[in-house]
Amino acid sequence: MGPVIGLTAQYEQLVNKKMLEINNTYVDAILEGGGIPIVLPIVMDADTIDNYLDLVDGILLTGGGDISPLSFGEEPIKEIGSICIARDKMELELFRRAYERDIPVLGICRGLQIINIALEGTVYQDIFVQLPYSIAHVYSENVSQGFHTINILKDSLLYEIFGKDKLVVNSQHHQSIKDIGENLRVTSTTVDGIVESVESTNDKFVFGVQFHPEAMIYNDKEFIKLFNYFVNKCKK
Ligand code: MN
Numbered sequence: 001m002g003p004v005i006g007l008t009a010q011y012e013q014l015v016n017k018k019m020l021e022i023n024n025t026y027v028d029a030i031l032e033g034g035g036i037p038i039v040l041p042i043v044m045d046a047d048t049i050d051n052y053l054d055l056v057d058g059i060l061l062t063g064g065g066d067i068s069p070l071s072f073g074e075e076p077i078k079e080i081g082s083i084c085i086a087r088d089k090m091e092l093e094l095f096r097r098a099y100e101r102d103i104p105v106l107g108i109c110r111g112l113q114i115i116n117i118a119l120e121g122t123v124y125q126d127i128f129v130q131l132p133y134s135i136a137h138v139y140s141e142n143v144s145q146g147f148h149t150i151n152i153l154k155d156s157l158l159y160e161i162f163g164k165d166k167l168v169v170n171s172q173h174h175q176s177i178k179d180i181g182e183n184l185r186v187t188s189t190t191v192d193g194i195v196e197s198v199e200s201t202n203d204k205f206v207f208g209v210q211f212h213p214e215a216m217i218y219n220d221k222e223f224i225k226l227f228n229y230f231v232n233k234c235k236k
Helices: 024-032 046-055 085-100 110-118 157-162 221-233
Strands: 004-007 010-013 018-021 036-039 058-061 105-108 148-152 166-169 184-189 195-200 206-209
Touching: 004 024, 004 046, 010 085, 024 036, 024 221, 046 085, 058 085, 058 110, 058 221, 085 105, 085 110, 105 110, 110 195, 110 206, 148 157, 148 195, 157 184, 157 195, 157 221
Parallel strands: 004 036, 004 058, 058 105, 105 206
Antiparallel strands: 010 018, 148 166, 148 184, 184 195, 195 206
């Protein structure tokens, strides 16, 4: 059996339903990468979160809605999107405990921002208002195709995986990293300086991307390499 990867999910609280939702692209990507995906429901109890971590070999923090700016010490600006405090709290706790236990973590889009905030970093609540000269970072019509170019540092996991210093990736985010968290470094950016990936500077495996490699795999098999790499790091 391959490494078991715990995937976080979106929590939609409707009038008479509380729905846990996950885009199946994450499930496909982990399977293609050689892992066994399991979805982790949102819970508040720290012991249950520890129990989740007993079951998995790695964590994938998935994409989703905005993170409450209260979690990094700011009040919301009016461009903030939908937020879910319960998901924020659960993922921040899950990350901190996984980090403590040296369990590998991959963060995608919102997941990269969760990693950064958990390590005392901050994010732009809305890049188009707060960074008016940024290029376009939201293209939702077809997320399985590339949209903008990222420039990759040669001494980085991303370069190790793809062997390229430029990569065309999709983009579907209006938030991005502002101040980088502790023990993290930026490893790729777009031409406007927006952070598109980070990795740990210590011996823990923490890797985050702002784009959506899981959505690219259907058009471009090369992106499976990223999941292969992550799943291999999760082997006991
Ligand atoms: Mn982007």
